[in-house]
Amino acid sequence: MSTEVRVPTLGESVTEATVATWFKQPGDAVAVDEMLCELETDKVTVEVPSPAAGTLSEIVAPEGTTVGVDALLASIAGEGAAAAPAPKAASAPAAAPADSGGESVDVMVPTLGESVTEATVSTWFKQVGDSVAQDEMLCELETDKVSVEVPSPAAGVLTEILAPEGTTVDASAKLAVLGGAGASAAAPAAAPAAAPAASGGKDVENAPSANKLMAEKGIDPASVTGSGRDGRVMKGDVLAAMTAPAAPAATSAAPRAPVPADDAAREERVKMTRLRQTIAKRLKDSQNTAAMLTTYNEVDMSESMALRKEYKDLFEKKHGVRLGFMSFFTKACCHALKEVPEVNAEIDGTDIVYKNFVHMGIAAGTPTGLVVPVIRDADQMSFAEIEKAIAEKGKRARDGKLSMAEMQGGTFTISNGGVYGSLMSSPILNPPQSGILGMHKIQDRPMVVNGEIVIRPMMYLALSYDHRIVDGKGAVTFLVRVKEALEDPRRLLMDL
Template identity: 65%
Template sequence: MTDIVVPTLGESVSEATVAKWMKKAGDTVRKDETLVELETDKVSVEVSAPEAGVLSEIVAAEGATVNIGAILGRMGGAGAQPAKAEAAPAPKAEAPKPPLAAPPAPQPAAAVTAAKQAPPSVQRIAAEGGVEVSGVTGSGKDGRVTKADALSIIENRGAQSQTPAPHPPLQARVVSDREERVPMTRLRKTIARRLKEAQNTAAMLTTFNEADMSAIMAARNKYKDSFEKKHGVKLGFMSFFVKACIAGLKEIPNVNAEIDGDDIIYKNFYDIGIAVGTDRGLVVPVVRDADHKSMAEIEKEIGELGLKARDGHLKLEDLQGATFTISNGGVYGSLMSTPILNAPQSGILGMHKIQDRPIVIDKQVVVRPMMYLAMSYDHRIVDGKEAVTFLVRVKEGLEDPERMLLDL
């Protein structure tokens, strides 16, 4: 027999939920064929067959919470007989307990000092969670412990202190003929928690403008065939928006910065998050160093990330470290919205539906394809003048893309 175990899930992730078995006990499987899908609070992970054979036994049923290294099922050779006719309703064998945490290694004095200088909000979270952050090297500036570090320590301690009990299957629980109740997925819980934290932490405000999309639409119509023929990807709107936002971020660096305790961290790079809606929920994969990439490279990467998001193949590194986010509600028909910050970022741009509207140009009423733009920002770090100026620069770049691409 070969054990099928929970793989390493990524930094700060210690457990997952068995979302769906793709095979039943007794099924013949090929090597590297997907057996089961796990869901963490960040991404979905597919576990493949380590070898060809028969899925003899399913140990962790759908809905069970499992730790890294726990046994999900067992496989035998091609002639093996299934141990069970079908998946057990709950794990029969207790999942192995993770090893006790080793005592923390001595930290350099600088690291201890940085930890002790954790901001009051982080110290409060650590105290409420019953954890000690002194001697811990954090992910903030100079090793300072951040809020995310404290939450991660609390979550990991909880996973190590007890063997997780299996959850009920992730299926609808009918309450009456008029409604049904289903448990929230890990990803949905994380989305809810992070959005509420952003509202509770940041002094969030939204400013609006609108852009005449005539120039971009004309450029797309003129070059779309030759662009696709040369680069193998369609010329969309997102690359124009990414370039326009980068121009604005370079002029208004506070929008590309974040608050860490009593410090402001200015980012001299431009990793742009692109919000993508999926069946599992909203995820924000990141286009790295977008300022160094051509429009064709940006379009290709956005397309690849979007496909990975919809198929559930995003990795943790695809989702981490964005300095600014763009969200396109226009694809769903939204005319105007107030996007919520993707903490710890200080700004997010909301795109919306392009709609023909009458506007006045040179004292003449004309009909133009217009888009409302919304920019939410953290007023603790970004002043109103800076936010408005940033959005105006985005508008100018979209309405005169040639000037933007020539860096004028």
């Protein structure tokens, strides 16, 4: 009996990939979830795990082949299944003595999400010697974007932790070993020897498409940093090296000034989390890449507040969710983006990609840092659907349960600093998007209306935009349309 190995889902709008590297060859024994090959798309590198144990009998798509989603890559013969788990067999006798009645089970890093290749072990909930039930949480991993809980794949005893807290692990790493109910604590002694076997000792070779592109462009391979397995240079790495601006040496961080000993003793030094490092890098990259500019306006929130006050109870009773201001702003932005489509576009090389849909990113502060969950097709949603989506995404963000897919593909972002009391700020673009709207605190201020001074609830709005693609006229027009919709929310119902 044979098992087919097919191209997995490659991600939103990605329809094909190139086979970059085969880690196994026909005749090699493979274990379940052992990495067989690496695919390269326009955006990311995707590793293909083995769907079954057995022997790799045939490679249908050699290195350099372009394949579509669900295309056949290879076949695995089941007849060799007995020999397949060879890497684990070395530790099996020790992990499960004759009187234990159980076998050792490896705890592996779960799927981390598209383009995520490594994670940091943040917390172990169990220690060596602890009994665990199937699906009980063993540890928590932290990636660039989200926290991932690792459940126990089986019931047993945690006999060894291979990746202590603070360890950085790749997407195919082994985290720990579980033994049977009577497993010896010394059982996993042979486990470390099994881990290197997965790599197979194969020399690191660049992806064929990367070598071809470097040869065509005359790029020195030594100048390109590889993001693939074991530092392999992929096509995307070459493209990034071609488009990345040369950073002058002067941009390196200045050394920290000397600190008096009495002050140093009262300081606390904490390593930045991976999420915080990623936030810092992305925001700085945004400033370095985009020609970012911010335009401001203010909006009288009287009519929107009156409408919300009049219908909020009926709204919550019918839809089971509270009516907030985010749905008003989301709707207003969707209308404005239709009139000024360049704010909803992005730059790809020398092309402008206009999005005929709105995937709205809603920036949310969490205990671990800023994340931006995406509400897909927000322009097709009702007020109730938007409010439900925001509430659900917000809760998942605070609980650290957002998946990578839920934070990808946004076309425009709204950031509400007003919930923290911010009166005015300039939001930073969320690349590759070309626009982000900053909301602020609603504050009563004296305003002149029809020649009279009246007190009105006012909010400052800020639109940061990429001046490479959005002109000043378009940015100002966008913000004025948002202002008009909020000051007369009936326009939203009339699609004006």
